[in-house]
Amino acid sequence: MALHATHRDAGQVTVVDLSGRITLGDGSALLRKTIRGLLDEERKMILLNLADVDYIDSSGIGELVSGYTAVKNKSGDLKLLHLTKKVRDLLQITKLYTVFDVFTDESTALRSFTNPAAA
Amino acid sequence: MTFNTKHLEMTLETQVESVNLAEEMCLRVAEAAGFGEDDCYRIGMSVREGVINAFHYGNQERPDKKIYLAVDFTADKMIIHVLDEGRGFKLSDVPDPLAEENLLSTSGRGIFLMRAFMDEFDVVPGRTGGAEIVMSKKLPSSGSASPNGQGGQSATPQQEA
Numbered sequence: 001m002a003l004h005a006t007h008r009d010a011g012q013v014t015v016v017d018l019s020g021r022i023t024l025g026d027g028s029a030l031l032r033k034t035i036r037g038l039l040d041e042e043r044k045m046i047l048l049n050l051a052d053v054d055y056i057d058s059s060g061i062g063e064l065v066s067g068y069t070a071v072k073n074k075s076g077d078l079k080l081l082h083l084t085k086k087v088r089d090l091l092q093i094t095k096l097y098t099v100f101d102v103f104t105d106e107s108t109a110l111r112s113f114t115n116p117a118a119a
Numbered sequence: 120m121t122f123n124t125k126h127l128e129m130t131l132e133t134q135v136e137s138v139n140l141a142e143e144m145c146l147r148v149a150e151a152a153g154f155g156e157d158d159c160y161r162i163g164m165s166v167r168e169g170v171i172n173a174f175h176y177g178n179q180e181r182p183d184k185k186i187y188l189a190v191d192f193t194a195d196k197m198i199i200h201v202l203d204e205g206r207g208f209k210l211s212d213v214p215d216p217l218a219e220e221n222l223l224s225t226s227g228r229g230i231f232l233m234r235a236f237m238d239e240f241d242v243v244p245g246r247t248g249g250a251e252i253v254m255s256k257k258l259p260s261s262g263s264a265s266p267n268g269q270g271g272q273s274a275t276p277q278q279e280a
Contacts, residue, residue, distance in 0.1 A: 023167075
């Protein structure tokens with residue numbers, strides 16, 4: 001299933017709703033384009049909603065890391081919301097679960113951008 | 120495709136589409152062999168990563184080079200071979216993606232995932248001069264298999280990648 005991405009603003013935070021697979025090729029490219037596009041618009045607080053992403057390969061993981069680094073380099077923040085079991089397991093075995101801020105509740109995630117203590 | 124087949128092989132073009140094709144083919148074979156959903160996911164992911172490795176690192180994305188995929192069944196396991204036409208590499212030269220300095224690397228996790236998801240994994244010099252990835256999964260009916268999807272090395276690879 002190809003990756004689809006839409007985004008919506010929630011105050012200073014942009015929530016990106018993703019669905020499909022983040023894999024080598026179009027999926028990774030779309031994620032890159034979406035994050036870079038938001039950064040170009042000075043939207044630096046990004047919450048990736050992965051509720052409907054059930055598959056990520058090493059290329060997709062690399063793109064998540066690349067996006068995270070790009071956002072951090074612009075003094076922004078990129079966080080993850082609603083991981084599926086497979087994606088959570090992947091982030092755990094690659095130790096990236098310790099790198100990303102991961103949330104199971106959107107309102108808590110949104111608050112964490114302005115109030116880090118909420119994380 | 121019937122599961123009476125003991126050996127399957129296909130020659131793939133060095134292109135992104137080959138990654139999905141290889142994954143889909145091996146998923147069908149694994150399902151026919153009786154692997155459960157979680158093991159099929161792990162096998163599919165490992166094939167995917169093996170072909171990505173051949174496509175990107177081995178063949179350097181050069182369309183004049185081929186990727187050779189083969190699947191063999193013994194009495195107790197499914198063995199997958201992925202061969203490229205690159206220069207080969209040593210596993211010992213592959214950086215550990217779990218090392219602190221590599222955690223934010225945007226690449227280099229494919230070998231690690233294959234090791235994590237398959238029961239056996241190795242890289243040997245191939246007949247083409249390139250690298251040949253050889254990995255296997257015990258069949259569900261072989262007694263020590265993992266019907267609930269827990270691979271032999273589970274989520275804790277025993278070697279650094």
